[in-house]
Amino acid sequence: MSIKVDVTVSFSPELKKALEDIKKPIDRSTAEKVGDDIVKDMKRLIATGQSPIKGNGRFPAYKDPKKYPGNRKSKTPVNLELTGDFLDDLTSKAISDPAGYATTITYDGQKSQDKERGHREGANGQPKRPTIPAASGEDFAVSIKTRYTNTLRDRIIAVLKGKG
Numbered sequence: 001m002s003i004k005v006d007v008t009v010s011f012s013p014e015l016k017k018a019l020e021d022i023k024k025p026i027d028r029s030t031a032e033k034v035g036d037d038i039v040k041d042m043k044r045l046i047a048t049g050q051s052p053i054k055g056n057g058r059f060p061a062y063k064d065p066k067k068y069p070g071n072r073k074s075k076t077p078v079n080l081e082l083t084g085d086f087l088d089d090l091t092s093k094a095i096s097d098p099a100g101y102a103t104t105i106t107y108d109g110q111k112s113q114d115k116e117r118g119h120r121e122g123a124n125g126q127p128k129r130p131t132i133p134a135a136s137g138e139d140f141a142v143s144i145k146t147r148y149t150n151t152l153r154d155r156i157i158a159v160l161k162g163k164g
Contacts, residue, residue: 053140
């Protein structure tokens with residue numbers, strides 16, 4: 001035999017707000033901080049020739065660094081920086097999400113998006129050097145993931161303690 005019990009509870013406005021915060025623990029400022037941290041870490045790794053994508057290791061060396069203008073490329077590290085425009089366009093944006101807010105990492109400007117697509121596909125005979133994880137099975141490098149996981153953990157703990 002089963003029993004169905006309907007319970008009606010009236011919540012104080014403060015408790016209602018706390019419950020809503022727990023349902024959506026990631027606020028805009030946390031999402032922005034996560035995005036800024038990810039972009040900063042991605043640029044740091046790329047500057048040393050390492051892929052920000054887990055399991056990709058170092059970028060393949062440039063085949064002919066002399067073909068670049070002004071001797072601006074050495075064979076290694078492959079830092080994807082010629083004029084600087086490509087990495088300058090790497091940005092993050094906080095977007096609305098069921099968990100409150102989320103972060104999206106992208107390149108501003110069609111030219112930089114095309115360059116990323118070229119790096120992902122290995123266009124024009126260059127080796128593949130993608131910089132943003134694809135939605136299908138790729139993830140950020142452990143150092144990047146650890147940093148943003150810690151930020152999110154700290155935010156959720158603050159919300160649960162009533163300090164968020």
